[in-house]
Amino acid sequence: MDQGVGLPEPSALELSRRAWRRSRARRSTLIGLLSTLVFAVVAYLVVTNAPGWPRVQTTFFSPSVAWESLPLILEGLWLNLQVLVLGGFLVLVVGLLVSLTRTLRGAALAPLRILATAYVDLFRGMPLIIVLYLVGFGFPALGLQGMPTSPFVLGTVAIVLVYGAYVAEVFRAGIESVHPSQRAAARSLGLNHRQTMRIVVLPQALRTVTPALLNDFIALQKDVGLISVLGALDAVRQAQILVGQSFNFTPYVVAGLLFVLLAIPSARVADAVSARARRRQQSGSLL
Amino acid sequence: MSEPVLDVRGVVKVFGDNAVLRGVDLAVGEHQVVALIGGSGSGKSTLLRCASLLETVDDGQVLLDGEDVTDPRIDADQVRRRMGVVFQAYNLFPHLSVLDNVTLAPTVVHGRPKAEVRDEAMALLTRIGLAEKAGEYPDRLSGGQQQRVAIVRALAVRPRVLLLDEITSALDPELVGEVLAVVREVAAQGMTIVMATHEMGFARQVADTVAFLDGGVVLESGPPQQVLGDPVEARTRQFLSRVIDAGRL
Numbered sequence: 001m002d003q004g005v006g007l008p009e010p011s012a013l014e015l016s017r018r019a020w021r022r023s024r025a026r027r028s029t030l031i032g033l034l035s036t037l038v039f040a041v042v043a044y045l046v047v048t049n050a051p052g053w054p055r056v057q058t059t060f061f062s063p064s065v066a067w068e069s070l071p072l073i074l075e076g077l078w079l080n081l082q083v084l085v086l087g088g089f090l091v092l093v094v095g096l097l098v099s100l101t102r103t104l105r106g107a108a109l110a111p112l113r114i115l116a117t118a119y120v121d122l123f124r125g126m127p128l129i130i131v132l133y134l135v136g137f138g139f140p141a142l143g144l145q146g147m148p149t150s151p152f153v154l155g156t157v158a159i160v161l162v163y164g165a166y167v168a169e170v171f172r173a174g175i176e177s178v179h180p181s182q183r184a185a186a187r188s189l190g191l192n193h194r195q196t197m198r199i200v201v202l203p204q205a206l207r208t209v210t211p212a213l214l215n216d217f218i219a220l221q222k223d224v225g226l227i228s229v230l231g232a233l234d235a236v237r238q239a240q241i242l243v244g245q246s247f248n249f250t251p252y253v254v255a256g257l258l259f260v261l262l263a264i265p266s267a268r269v270a271d272a273v274s275a276r277a278r279r280r281q282q283s284g285s286l287l
Numbered sequence: 288m289s290e291p292v293l294d295v296r297g298v299v300k301v302f303g304d305n306a307v308l309r310g311v312d313l314a315v316g317e318h319q320v321v322a323l324i325g326g327s328g329s330g331k332s333t334l335l336r337c338a339s340l341l342e343t344v345d346d347g348q349v350l351l352d353g354e355d356v357t358d359p360r361i362d363a364d365q366v367r368r369r370m371g372v373v374f375q376a377y378n379l380f381p382h383l384s385v386l387d388n389v390t391l392a393p394t395v396v397h398g399r400p401k402a403e404v405r406d407e408a409m410a411l412l413t414r415i416g417l418a419e420k421a422g423e424y425p426d427r428l429s430g431g432q433q434q435r436v437a438i439v440r441a442l443a444v445r446p447r448v449l450l451l452d453e454i455t456s457a458l459d460p461e462l463v464g465e466v467l468a469v470v471r472e473v474a475a476q477g478m479t480i481v482m483a484t485h486e487m488g489f490a491r492q493v494a495d496t497v498a499f500l501d502g503g504v505v506l507e508s509g510p511p512q513q514v515l516g517d518p519v520e521a522r523t524r525q526f527l528s529r530v531i532d533a534g535r536l
Contacts (some may be wrong), residue, residue: 007306008299014346021359 058248065250069242073255076238077262083156083224083234088217090160095167102172105193116168123165128223132158136230155227163220170212174205211277214270218263225259235259290353291316292479293338293448298357299346299503300333307333309503310347315448315481315496320474322490322511323483325500326526331483332375334500335450338481339372352447368396371441371449375456377433379425385412385436386421392444404443411439415469431462435469442473449473451482467493487530491515499523 010018047053101116123131135158140149148154178201186196228237235255242251291314300308307330315321323331336342338349340356340363349357356366379388389408393399412418415435417428425433434454441449451470455463467489474480474493484490490497491511498508499520507520518524 007301007304008309008346011297011346013348014299017357017359024359 060249060253062248062250065242065246065248066254069239069246069251069254072238072242073235073251073258076233076235077255077258079152079232079234080224080227080236081262083152083159083227084221087156087159087163087224088220090156091163091167091220092213094160094164095171098164098168099171099175100197102168103175103197120165120168123162124169126162128158128162128226129229131162132226132229134158135161136227151227151230151232155224155230155232159220159223159227163216163223166216167213170209170216171205173212174209175201177208178204207277211270211274214266214273218266218270221263221266222259225255289317291350292319292352293481294350294353295334295338295347296350297347298334298337298344298349300330300337300342301345306503308337308344311500311503311505313481313498313505313508315479317479318477319496320480320482320494321496321498322494323481323498323500324485324487324490324514324526329500330503331500332452335372335452335481335483339370339450340366341372368392368444369447371444371446373434373437373441373449373451373454375453377425377430377437377457379433379437379440381425384422384424385417385428388425388436389440389443392440397444408439408443411442412436414472415439429462430458431465434458434462434466438466438469438473442478448479448481451480451484453483453485455484455486485530487515487527499526501526 098116098119101112102120104113132155136151136154139147139154175197182200182204183196186200191199225234225236228234228240231237235258239251239255243249293313293315295311295313298308298311299306307328311330311334313321313334323334325331333342337344340349344357347357348355351366351369354361354366356363379385380391383391386405386408389411390401390404393404393407394401409418409421412421415438417432417435417439420428420432420436425436428436438449438451438454454470455466458466463486467486470480470482470489471493482490482494494511496508497511497514498505499514499518499522500506501520501522507514507518507523514523515527518527
């Protein structure tokens with residue numbers, strides 16, 4: 001190991017300690033591999049020897065049905081991804097604006113604050129599916145001129161309404177988590193409320209809430225599948241049609257697994273971000 | 288000197304490409320009080336953290352009663368039970384009362400009977416004049432009171448050696464005295480103590496040995512009169528003159 005210039009050379013004692021630690025590490029890796037292998041084999045044998053297994057396999061895990069349904073489901077998933085990206089972005093904007101509105105001071109701005117609070121209370125409590133029905137079927141039923149009728153647009157609007165309320169609360173928690181002394185320091189330098197928020201409070205708040213935001217993002221990833229109730233030809237809807245045609249549930253499994261595949265990278269990113277935040281916090285308190 | 292209680296031999300600690308300790312030797316005999324002095328970043332705290340096995344040394348050995356506690360084969364928890372550590376920021380558990388803070392380790396870790404530990408803890412708290420605070424939570428206490436409780440918490444496990452890591456640095460000046468008074472009493476009772484400190488006056492009065500850490504090694508050590516009064520090394524003189532300029536000696 002290159003330790004750079006000026007660092008002391010390890011002694012024979014230290015080298016032997018390192019060798020011992022390495023051998024211990026190897027041993028625990030080996031034990032881990034072995035126990036995992038044994039567990040996997042036992043689980044495999046138990047499942048495949050269960051009495052109903054062949055029927056379960058043909059109903060849910062038919063390879064031929066899976067293969068045939070994949071192109072259409074992937075095509076549907078593309079729609080979900082579009083809703084996810086557009087919706088995710090809009091959710092951040094709405095959440096940030098609403099949370100900032102709730103922090104505004106001044107008597108004249110009371111209506112704005114009340115409006116923001118009411119919005120959060122309403123849409124945090126209402127089931128997403130009801131909002132989807134109201135927006136997706138209700139708005140077009142008004143027959144207004146220029147009202148979009150595409151399930152893609154209306155579904156995104158409904159999702160943004162509900163998730164915006166959640167994310168607004170996450171942002172607000174982050175803003176409140178910044179210690180008041182930071183605000184005092186900023187105001188003492190002559191920064192106004194706006195500048196204090198933008199330059200001092202929000203950057204720190206964002207750091208704190210990133211793990212929570214990523215968690216909400218993962219929830220959003222699967223909830224975009226709900227636009228299928230509006231008739232959008234997304235992954236879930238395609239799977240539903242395919243199930244109806246083939247009398248086999250494999251397309252649902254395929255669509256479900258595709259959503260899982262989508263969520264795994266996000267979950268890992270979220271884990272990494274929270275781990276980093278934890279480390280930063282700890283290194284700050286270690287004396 | 289008989290066999291040292293704590294014997295630090297050639298300890299090296301590296302953070303990234305920065306060798307904070309480059310081969311520290313320090314022997315602490317039974318009933319001895321050793322004061323570690325040195326500039327900020329000189330490795331006083333790191334040395335104490337290595338000795339208490341809160342950090343893994345990158346070379347060298349730490350011997351506790353002749354046993355190599357840096358050997359990776361030993362049970363570090365077992366070793367830590369024989370040492371008491373007091374931190375700069377008290378680190379009392381905020382969700383436990385003062386008494387529970389003190390009785391936690393003796394009952395949970397050492398498995399001693401609750402009633403006996405409780406009586407002993409109350410006796411210790413009485414000695415530092417905080418018996419009436421036994422039921423309070425740490426945040427209701429002043430910094431000085433919290434730090435005195437922290438000392439008692441470390442003492443409650445009857446450690447072989449007490450490691451004090453700049454325990455007055457986070458205190459308001461008028462609270463420093465009450466904490467040092469407790470340390471003075473504990474030292475007078477014969478506890479073996481290693482303390483990192485900026486309180487040169489206190490080190491002069493209480494320590495048997497003062498060790499000056501600089502550049503990752505113990506540059507100079509000896510009786511306080513000699514190290515603080517008539518240092519041999521130019522670096523020690525430089526450090527002490529800066530301390531005097533700051534009005535701390």
